[in-house]
Amino acid sequence: MIGSPDVVAFTKEEEFGEAYTDPCLLPEEFSVPLLTANTNPWTKTSYAKFSKDFILISEFSEQVGPQPLLTIPDDPKVCGTFDLNYFSLRIMSVDYQASFVGHPPGSSYPKLNFVEDSKVVLGDSKEGAFAYVHHLTLYDLEARGFVRPFCMAYISADERKIMQQFQELSSGFSKASECLKTGNRKAFANELEKKLKDLEYTRSVLHKETELQKMNNGCYSSQAIEKANELANVEKSIYEHKDLLRQITSYPNRKGRNPDKVQCEPDKPCNTNMFDNTLTSNHSETEESLDGDDRNQQSSYVPQLIKAKSAKCFDKRLKTLEELCETNFFHQTMDQLHLIEKSFRGDLCYIYTSQIDRALLSKQKITSFLFEEDKDWEEEATLKHLCDAAKTDIFPPPTLNISGEPASLETYKTCVEAIHIKTEAESSGTGPQESSTSDLTQETSEEAADLETKGSFSSDKSIEAIGNMSPANPQPLYPDDSMREAGSEECTGSAAAVSEDKGAVSSTSAFYEGPSVQPHVDNTRLKTLSMLGHDSDVNSMDVFETGNLVQLDTACCMGQEGFIYEEPMPEPLQEGSSDMVVKQEPQSLLQRDPSLQVDYALGEPLLTESPVTGLSPPEINANSLSEDMARVNVEDTSDTTSYMSTSTSSDRAPSPFGFGSPITVKQKKKAGHSALRFIRQYPFAQQAIFCLLSGRTLVILGADEGTVRKLVNALSIFVPNLGKYGEIVQPWLSTSFQLTDLLRWKLIGLQRVASPTGSNMLYSLNRYSRYIGILDCDNKTLRCPQYKGTLINHMADHRTQIKRGSTYFLHIQSMLTHLAAKAFLYTFCHHLHLPMEGDDEASLASRRTNFLLHLGYSEEESKIVHFLSELIKQNYIQGPSKGVSQSIFSFKYTTSYLYKI
Amino acid sequence: MLRWILGAREAQGNVEKSPVLFIGEEQPKNAFTELQVLKGHFDIVRFLVQIDDFRFASAGDDGLILVWNVDTGERLLELRSRSQQITAMMAYTFIRGGGDPHTSLITASSDRSLSLWDPDTGNRVHTVSDLQSSVKCLLALEYLDVWLSGGNELCVWNKDFQLQCKTEHYSDAGITAMVELPKSCIAAAKDREIVIFKIISTDLDMTVVTVRYLADHQDSIHALIRVNEELFASGSHVGELILWDSADWTIRAYEHILWEERPADGQAEIRMSMQKQSEMSIQHLTSDGELVVVAVGSGLYVYHVMRRSVVAYRKHAHDSDILQTMLLDDGQLMSCSEDGSVRIWELQDLPLPAEPASSGFFGIWSFGRSSKPTGPPAKKVLDVPNLRTLELIGDLIGHSGAVQMFLNFPFKGLLTCSTDHLIILWRDGERQSQLRSLALFQKLDENQGL
Known part of the structure; x- marks a missing residue:
């Protein structure tokens, strides 16, 4: 029945990054594969029995043999008719390693083997399925030989995808596996302790009984001998279990032989403080109310008598995967797997291109801050998240005195926890130069975990959460020791970061006790998030809002489906201002009339979307194409309608660019849609x-919040150096603004108020009119300096043929990148800025002008290049960490004009 | 309703609001195209004092004294006093033990104390409290190696903060301004009179004697400055400008600035004088030895010392009272005002002296409603053929409260402080851009390429 699997040999592709031979030729990775006549390039999975890639977790159960446990995504439609049982059998039948557990020769005690995971690529040509298979073993006291073999498999119909992405898959799954195993070791140790208690108890009971027997029947009665034998067995068992416990707890010592790490721990007074505090708080009775805590369970654990004969192997219920690892770790692993699933979704060429894109972008640090979004926040976050998860469970160094005495068990346990916390604190202090930004992003992924685990959290968990949210060592955990060492060297973190964390812990509970409905951990996070991520002047409301936004964002990430350009968004208001778009001529009557509005809104997306579907990028496979189309249309219409309802009820629209949540490409593409509407509607879009x-600075003045927010959203894609969180955009301001606000924000949505405060606001508008452009979206006017150039004409042509927001966004992005490149050139040309022999200022200035003219930029465009150049200079000189551009405010004295529709 | 700010072109929109001429947004001669806001104070910032080439100190009503770096806008030190408002501040340079000059800061606060600060370390080196009155003005006399504090009495201190001598206590009014005169004399403005003191220094001790009272002003004196070696000038609340001889303290010139001085329009004059006294109050005087710039109410008045005549003036230079003026090297002058703006003026020759049309404006002008550049009064034109105009070439708008004071660092920037608790550093954007380029290439060299 079990056929030998056709193991596909993995050969490593040569590293990319080799010099291109012919500059005219497309690089190989971009080249389009030649098509054979009768194949549709997008229907790779058509002969497979599943519709898209998925992750399968299987177990080789000692009771029933190989069995599938779960799939990610957890949707029966994904797997279709694909036989999971059969495939589990196949992937589990690759016995990857002789992991001997039991009584090795020469030793009288069972020995745990810490085996490395194995990674293989399997193919089943008949099923049309190829899989990256990651085998791992988890420990279970009740299992045969204490081990439970598991495997995680990434199953795809595209063999090349598996082969080419092997490294990435491997590192991703290694992280997940590491997380699982860490949790498992912890759970195993707990289990052993419980078992030991049982045994101790049993021993004492047996001892008493033996004494009794001796008293009653004499020393040599058969019953007494039986009891004595039983007692001896229990003694032996205790000894074995202690040895097992010692083995499992000495894990890091075997695995990562790193003297540095062991040494660096004791001489950190701050850390010691930290764990002292937490320790006491853990042991205090106040936190006992939370259930699900191992320690609490343990403290209230009543030892049971162990029967001499254990239950039959097949009678007992085996632990589930979640029970094998701690719940917390299990969910982290699931998150990681979901992330893997998400990041490898789609066609290989898309993944490959985006990888190259990312690699190239990382070399563009000098200018990329201008218009590029921080793409790697997501990966970085998960990386850290998992690193932390793995690190948190590094067990105590061998300096601990683990004698065989049962009395020391309690102390041992305490020590385990103490060191455990300590290592967390340790890891939380790593990488202090990793700025707070990454913390925030990490939060988002963590938030997702929290959303799933809706239950209450143990005190232990909350400590971990703190450890996790701090900037941590982003080094991935590689299986080999050398990498591990490299990673852990960075462990010597700063005490300051740790103490900051401590502050966060102490200050949180009081802060959020009342209004919050979220679990304590969330609060801690939110608070810390605000402490790390923002200036101290962020008020509490902001912080709270941040949390909501983050959650929303994650929710939408989780809901991401198939084609990346068209995800449904939970925030309906992000979609462009449908009520404002006028296809040809602005017709104010139409816009105001709600009944007309509906028709218009329903009709419009169909018009715009349908012709383009044929041009969709290659990811949509033939099966899902029509579905996607339908979804797009429904989505657009629902967007518009929901917008209308919101606007009538005048709800506060959730801002896509709020504080705390990083701006994603997705949001920018949405903004592109609004921007497209904007340039079609307003003839003076170019000036804006x-x-x-x-x-x-552009101030968008309006009475209706929704309209203003949407305009701000639309225009935000043009703001240079937008920042990861869009911090230089203020989408809605209802108070009058000051000069310092102008320094901070480059795009402001301002509420028009007809009251004394309103006149005050108008006064400031008037006063600072020389520094700002004012777009009045109620009267449809714009007051700003004149633009006479041609460049923006290409950017904002109101007769543009581009129909889709995402396309328009990419168009804008390419033009802005072009601009940024020119600005880079302009900034870094020596002869333009440094005077040469016999030079004066005037000739230098003329050289600059000529250079820009040569680049094709007139005086008007030169202003843009100058501004970008100044941003590049400041960013380069002072580093990206500081918000430099905000501290210095440059302006020009030029006359403004009033533009009307 | 709100259309006017957007609807109207700026010129019309603003003329309605202010009687002052409006320059518009096109200011090619205004080089200040970059600003940096320096935050740190919690109350009105009243004093800016230059310490050396790159440092300055600011102080105000919150009692904080902050030391800043003008190149970076960075706050270097925070000198904390007892949080009483600062009433006077002076940079004081003296020779220390080592022989090299050292600049310290002397501050006086309203809790009647004086302090000497070291701006390098932030330490309070000396402090004297429980004075009889709070000090309004400070003056250093280098040749005597002493400094003076003026309040309700005049005190003479040495560099070690030891009181050398002092005058009697004037209970009615305190000394508001002091200037140094030749022959160890000091002129001090005390309400309506100028008191001349003489410091007699012997080897053993020092005494200060009152030499003379000059009581020629009709009202209290707001400004007292040294013009040059021979002259000093004082200005009073009712618009009297008196030039005094430094040696014999006689009046060398007397100008009574009355904006409404027009025999043809007596009615208007009465109305104006009844309406607002401060319109002709001399708030501030500044001089480069040749010209004296007088801030009269919200107007500016440039007086030529040698010719004893008005060179140029502008009645409505600002929307409200001018608080400080400054003469720049290139024939430009700057003024800051309670209206929150700083204006930059240029002395320009009239295209045609005594333009006949100018008198035609008088009718309108007398009501103060015209925004046109004002011509000189006819009689002055006849007297002074060299009359020039003050042409507005730029204004700096940033503060939301009265601009109390400014401080110019040539080639580095202009500092303004205001009642809105802010200090703004205005800089030449071109120059800064150039400097940043240099810094960029320097860092590029350090990094050895990109």
């Missing part, structure tokens, strides 16, 4: 865009 690109 020029304002933003040349660094003049």
Whole structure:
């Protein structure tokens, strides 16, 4: 029945990054594969029995043999008719390693083997399925030989995808596996302790009984001998279990032989403090109310008498995967697997291109801050998240005195926890130069975990959460020791970061006790998030809002489906301002009339979307194409309608660019849609865009919050150096603004108020009118300097043929990148800025002008290049960490004009 | 309703609001195209004092004294006093033990104390409290190696903060300003009179004697400055400008600035003088030895010392009272005002002296509603053929409260402090851009390429 699997040999592809031979040729990775006549390039999975890639977790159960446990995504439609049982059998039948557990020769006690995971690529040509298979073993006291073999498999119909992404898959699954195993070791140790208690208890009971027997029947009665034998067995068992416990707890010592790490721990007074505090708080009775805590269970654990004969192997219920690992770790692993599933979704060429894209972008640090979004926040976050998870469970160094005395068990346990916490604190202090930004991003992924685990959290968990949220060592955990060492060297973190964390812990509970409905851990996070991520002047409301936004964001990430360009978004208001778009001529009557509005809104997306579907990028396979189409249309319409309802009820629209949540490409693409509407509707869009690109703050004035927010959203894609969280955009401001606000924000949505405060606001608008452009979206006017150039004409042509927001966004992005490249060139040309022999200022200035003219930029565009160049300079000189551009405010004295529709 | 700010072109929109001429947004001669806001104070910032080439100190009503770096806008030190408002501040340079000059800061606060600060370390080196009155003005006399504090009495201190001598206590009014005169004399403005003191220094001790009272002003004196070696000038609340001889303390010139001085329009004059006294109050005087700039109410008045005549003036230079003026090297002058703006003026020759049309404006002008550049009064034109105009070439708008004071660092920037608790550093954007380029290439060299 079990056929020998056709193991596909893995050969490593040569590293990319080799010099391209012919500059005219497309690089190989971009080249389009030649098509054979009768194949549709997008229907790779058509002959497979599943519709898209998925992750399968299987177990080789000692009771029933190989069995599938779960799939990610957990949707029966994904697997279709694919036989999971059969495939589990196949992947589990690859016995990857002789993991001997039991009584090795020469030793009288069972010995745990810490085996490395194995990674293989399997193919089943008949099923059309190829899989990356990651085998791992988890420990279970009740299992045969104490081990439970598991495997995680990434199953795809595309063999090349598995082969080419092997490294990435491997590192991703290794992280997941590491997380599982860490949790498992912890659970195993707990289990052993319980078992030991049982045994101790049994021993004492037996002892008493033996004494009794001796008293009653004499020393040599058969019953007494039986009891004595039983007692001896229990003694032996205790000894064995202690040895097992010692083995499992000495794990890091075997695995990562790193003297540094062991040494660095004791001489950190701050850390010691930290764990002292937490220790006491753990042992205090106040936190006992939380259930699900191992320690609490343990403290209230009543030892049971162990029967001499254990239950039959097949009678007992085996532990589930979740029970084998701690719940917390299990969910972290699931998150990681979901992330893997998400990041490898789609066609190979898309993944490959985006990888190259990312690699290239990372070399562009000098200018990428201008218009590129921080793409790697997501990966970085999960990386850290998992690193932390893995690190938190590094067990105590051998300096601990683990004698065989049963009395020391309690102390041992305490020590385990103490060191455990300590290592967390340790890891939380790593990488202090990793700025707070990454913390925030990490939060988002963690938030997802929290959303899933809706239950209450143990005190232990909350400590971990703190450890996790701090900037941590982003080094991935590689299986080999050398890498591990490299990683852990960075462990010597700063005490400051740790103490900061401590502060966060102490200050949180009081802070959020009342209004919050979320579990304590969330609060801690939110607070810390605000402490790390923002200036101290962020008020509490902001913090709270942050949390909500983060959750929303994660929710939408989780809901991401198939084609990346068209995900449904939970925030309906992000979709462009459908009520404002006028296809040809602005017709104010139409816009105001709600009944007309509905028709219009329903009709419009169909018009715009349908012709384009044929041009969709290759990811959509033939099966899901029509579905996607349908979804797009439904989505757009629902967007519009939901917008209308919101606007009538005047709800506060959730801002896509709020504090705390990083701006994603997705949001920007949504914004592209609004921007497209904007340039079609407003003939003076060019002037407004020029304002933003040349660094003049644009104020969008309006009475209706939804409209203003949408305009801000639309225009935000033109704001240079937008920041990871869009911090230089203020989407809605209802108070009058000050000069310092102008320094901070480049795009402001301002509420028009007809009251004394309103006149105050108008006064400030008037006063600072020389520094700003004012777009009045009620009267449809714009007051700003004139733009006479041609560049923005290409950017914001109101007769543009581009129909889709994402396409338009990419168009804008390419033009802005072009601009950024020119600005880079301009900034870094010596002869333009450094005077040469016999030079004066004037000739230098003329050289600059000529250079820009040569680049094709007139005086008007030069202003943009100048501004971008200044941003590049400041960013380069002072480093990206500081918000430099905000501290210095440059402006020009130029006359403003009033533009009307 | 709100259309006017957006609807109207700026010129019309603003003329309605202010009687002052409006320059518009096109200011090619205004080089200040970059600003940096320096935050740190919690109350009105009243004093800015230069310490050396790159440092300055600011102080105000919150009692904080902050030391800043003008190149970076960075706050270097925070000198904390007892949180009483600072009433006077002076940079004081003296020779220390080592022989090299050292600059310290002397501050006086309203809790009647004086302090000497070391701006390098932030330490309070000396402090004297429980004075009889709070000090309004400070003056250093280098040749005597002493410094003076003026309040309700005049005190003479040496560099070790030891009181050398002092005058009697004037209970009615305190000394508001002091200037140094030749022959160890000091002129001090005390309400309506100028008191001349003489410091007699012997080897053993020092005494200060009152030499003379000059009581020629009709009202209290707001400004007292040294013009040059021979002259000093004082200005009073009712618009009297008196130039005094430094040696014999006689009046060398007397100008009574009355904006409404027009025999043809007596009615208007009465109305104006009844309406607002401060319109002709001399708030501030500044001089480069040749010209004296007088801030009269919200107007500016440039007086030529040698010719004893008005060179140029502008009646409505600002929306409200001018608090400080400054003469720049290139014939420009700057003024800051309670209206929150700083204006930059240029002395320009009239295209045609005594333009006949100018008198035609008088009718309108007398009501103060015209925004046109004002021509000189006819009689002055006849007297002074060299009359020039003050042409507005730029304004700096940033503060939301009255601009109390400014401080100019040539080639580095202009500092303004205000009642809105902010200090703004205005800089030449071109120059800064150039400097940043240099820094960029320097860092590029350090990093050895990109």
